Amino acid sequence: xxxxxxxxxxxxxxxxxxxxxxxxxxxxxxxxxxxxxxxxxxxxxxxxxxxxxxxxxxxxxxxxxxxxxxxxxxxxxxxxxxxxxxxxxxxxxxxxxxxxxxxxxxxxxxxxxxxxxxxxxxxxxxxxxxxxxxxxxxxxxxxxxxxxxxxxxxxxxxxxxxxxxxxxxxxxxxxxxxxxxxxxxxxxxxxxxxxxxxxxxxxxxxxxxxxxxxxxxxxxxxxxxxxxxxxxxxxxxxxxxxxxxxxxxxxxxxxxxxxxxxxxxxxxxxxxxxxxxxxxxxxxxxxxxxxxxxxxxxxxxxxxxxxxxxxxxxxxxxxxxxxxxxxxxxxxxxx
Amino acid sequence: xxxxxxxxxxxxxxxxxxxxxxxxxxxxxxxxxxxxxxxxxxxxxxxxxxxxxxxxxxxxxxxxxxxxxxxxxxxxxxxxxxxxxxxxxxxxxxxxxxxxxxxxxxxxxxxxxxxxxxxxxxxxxxxxxxxxxxxxxxxxxxxxxxxxxxxxxxxxxxxxxx
Numbered sequence: 114x115x116x117x118x119x120x121x122x123x124x125x126x127x128x129x130x131x132x133x134x135x136x137x138x139x140x141x142x143x144x145x146x147x148x149x150x151x152x153x154x155x156x157x158x159x160x161x162x163x164x165x166x167x168x169x170x171x172x173x174x175x176x177x178x179x180x181x182x183x184x185x186x187x188x189x190x191x192x193x194x195x196x197x198x199x200x201x202x203x204x205x206x207x208x209x210x211x212x213x214x215x216x217x218x219x220x221x222x223x224x225x226x227x228x229x230x231x232x233x234x235x236x237x238x239x240x241x242x243x244x245x246x247x248x249x250x251x252x253x254x255x256x257x258x259x260x261x262x263x264x265x266x267x268x269x270x271x272x273x274x275x276x277x278x279x280x281x282x283x284x285x286x287x288x289x290x291x292x293x294x295x296x297x298x299x300x301x302x303x304x305x306x307x308x309x310x311x312x313x314x315x316x317x318x319x320x321x322x323x324x325x326x327x328x329x330x331x332x333x334x335x336x337x338x339x340x341x342x343x344x345x346x347x348x349x350x351x352x353x354x355x356x357x358x359x360x361x362x363x364x365x366x367x368x369x370x371x372x373x374x375x376x377x378x379x380x381x382x383x384x385x386x387x388x389x390x391x392x393x394x395x396x397x398x399x400x401x402x403x404x405x406x407x408x409x410x411x412x413x414x415x416x417x418x419x420x421x422x423x424x425x426x427x428x429x430x431x432x433x434x435x436x437x438x439x440x441x442x443x444x445x446x447x448x
Numbered sequence: 449x450x451x452x453x454x455x456x457x458x459x460x461x462x463x464x465x466x467x468x469x470x471x472x473x474x475x476x477x478x479x480x481x482x483x484x485x486x487x488x489x490x491x492x493x494x495x496x497x498x499x500x501x502x503x504x505x506x507x508x509x510x511x512x513x514x515x516x517x518x519x520x521x522x523x524x525x526x527x528x529x530x531x532x533x534x535x536x537x538x539x540x541x542x543x544x545x546x547x548x549x550x551x552x553x554x555x556x557x558x559x560x561x562x563x564x565x566x567x568x569x570x571x572x573x574x575x576x577x578x579x580x581x582x583x584x585x586x587x588x589x590x591x592x593x594x595x596x597x598x599x600x601x602x603x604x605x606x607x608x609x610x
Contacts, residue, residue, distance in 0.1 A: 138484060140549065162482050170482060210505065212526070219527045221505055270505070274527030309522055311507075342522045345511065345545075373545050375513040375520075381545065410548070418548050444549050448484070 137163035146440030151183035154192040188431035197289030221270035229262040248367040257355035261289035294320035365389035379412035460562035485552030516540030
């Protein structure tokens with residue numbers, strides 16, 4: 114194929130200052146993964162996003178995902194970071210959004226179906242935390258958080274870029290194996306940054322998960338997160354505490370380093386330690402789960418990303434103590 | 449086979465005797481919106497400041513490590529603005545370390561005579577004095593620049609990729 118471009122030299126067009134509204138973009142991502150945890154997984158995500166007008170945007174995502182365990186009663190949280198493994202197509206997010214910029218201020222209004230804006234699990238860091246197993250998330254009765262928590266409702270952000278308050282009032286609309294009961298939930302998050310530091314505090318009050326020992330009650334969970342970044346090194350820490358099922362209390366934390374220095378080229382490395390402690394309301398016995406992870410995300414080409422995680426877990430005999438997870442994602446985007 | 453237009457092709461003319469850039473130096477915007485850099489390809493004159501505003505609701509982390517201007521702007525949220533001065537000629541590949549599918553190119557050229565092709569493959573370079581020039585062309589995916597000679601009296605320049 115011969116490709117030609119033509120230049121016409123005439124007097125016009127000064128400096129190419131560029132600000133323009135974006136047209137609709139469609140994106141497809143296909144992921145396949147294998148784990149020595151005797152798990153294989155595959156997922157397809159279709160997204161469409163763009164500007165309805167220059168001020169109003171939309172975002173929609175549908176996903177299909179399936180996961181195969183070696184045995185039906187085998188427990189594993191491998192590849193649980195993002196997808197609802199229901200083996201059918203589901204709408205993940207579908208919302209419209211408008212952002213106002215009065216003077217130095219910032220006001221954002223979002224309505225529709227969106228991820229729960231708690232901590233750094235929400236979409237603001239969702240891709241970044243996608244090192245195959247999200248920290249602090251377990252799909253168990255003691256876990257107050259899930260990566261597949263979704264809301265039907267409205268979300269408001271008010272502030273200035275360096276300090277914002279975000280509040281969501283919605284009804285749970287979760288997908289996947291952990292679904293909260295019906296009702297109204299509220300999430301509030303305050304986030305600020307100074308120089309390389311970003312700090313946030315989140316609080317959520319929501320109906321209990323149906324996995325909870327008391328599925329009719331309410332979950333309250335509070336979290337504090339702190340991030341620091343310089344020269345391609347990001348340090349993150351997050352602490353959460355909550356009552357996922359009445360008298361039971363779960364407290365967890367993690368710290369990690371995400372490293373992407375110039376000499377590393379297409380490789381981003383992660384090192385993470387995390388721990389969850391909880392009390393069972395019935396036995397009043399303290400239990401814990403601890404995990405250490407070393408991994409990397411490698412951009413093989415502009416469209417193919419490889420993720421590798423090696424991890425060690427203790428505290429819950431249902432999980433294998435060591436595992437190696439590998440996943441490849443191919444993404445194509447059509448503007 | 450019919451020729452296809454090469455959008456986002458960058459063309460510039462060597463002009464060692466061209467007037468210096470104005471003061472203050474030009475500022476150009478490479479926007480981050482809807483998980484996309486806009487535009488996908490940007491061409492600027494050496495010395496230009498490129499603003500990288502975050503107009504998304506999510507954090508972005510703009511960096512360029514591979515070649516050209518090397519920098520890492522760190523994470524910053526919606527409404528925040530970071531900038532980079534492209535003070536050397538060359539191609540910089542721009543990525544977001546949070547969203548691996550975001551990518552853009554900034555080509556800094558040491559000439560005031562440059563342009564980027566539109567969707568039809570056509571582009572316009574402003575105020576080129578009559579004369580003979582060495583031209584350069586590059587486009588995303590190209591393994592190397594094309595170079596050649598063009599004389600203004602010979603009519604419009606057509607660049608054909610092999």
